[in-house]
């Protein structure tokens with residue numbers, strides 16, 4: 349059974365159809381990339397899946413539970429987490445605190461657990477910090493735990509966002525251009541990290557423009573152009589699809 353099912357999702361902004369009747373599904377523990385030219389509708393698709401935009405038409409579900417109509421925090425509770433194209437960290441907080449905020453959304457006291465009475469609050473806070481340290485270690489940022497997020501190198505900020513998403517215990521993470529602005533070494537480390545996320549059993553859907561990364565990492569690729577899905581298949585199929593070559597890949601591959 350697919351984990352994510354997207355059926356006929358459409359988003360209109362006034363007269364502009366940013367996402368037009370898009371359907372696809374994602375199997376558990378798959379790595380699926382969504383590619384397409386600038387303005388194709390990829391981020392709008394993620395924004396509908398994560399409750400930032402309400403769909404104009406269509407449905408999406410995760411593990412059989414409807415996502416459409418839910419608020420972002422409810423979608424996180426269903427098990428869908430994301431990172432953003434423009435990094436959204438709390439700049440003046442430490443790396444550890446940024447990950448703890450992700451974890452707070454999944455615990456009894458939530459964000460206010462520090463106010464829980466006595467021992468219960470202290471114990472919950474200790475568990476949250478422990479889990480946040482584990483996620484920092486997972487993404488390779490142990491040494492950065494006590495540094496302010498805004499002081500971290502760019503690639504580390506992107507990995508910190510991934511750690512925060514993972515701290516919510518998601519079944520699936522959506523990564524919006526995770527390699528954007530990374531140097532080749534950082535990109536290589538990112539490939540390793542995404543494979544580690546997959547081996548944890550977390551399904552990964554990413555938007556990415558780095559075609560080397562997309563072709564080497566993806567189990568499957570969905571191609572969008574002008575809001576519509578124009579192809580859906582394994583990297584080799586997508587790479588040789590004449591419509592995709594015309595719309596996007598050109599001489600790049």
Ligand SMILES: Nc1ncnc2c1ncn2[C@@H]1O[C@H](COP(=O)(O)OP(=O)(O)OP(=O)(O)O)[C@@H](O)[C@H]1O
Pocket residue numbers: 361364366384385386387388389390391392393
């Ligand atoms: N909030 C909004 N209001 C109006 N138009 C929007 C809004 N968000 C996106 N759009 C428009 O919808 C279309 C799709 O944009 P979207 O950001 O989803 O594309 P994209 O494929 O993610 O592009 P990129 O690769 O450049 O990030 C674009 O024409 C964009 O200008």
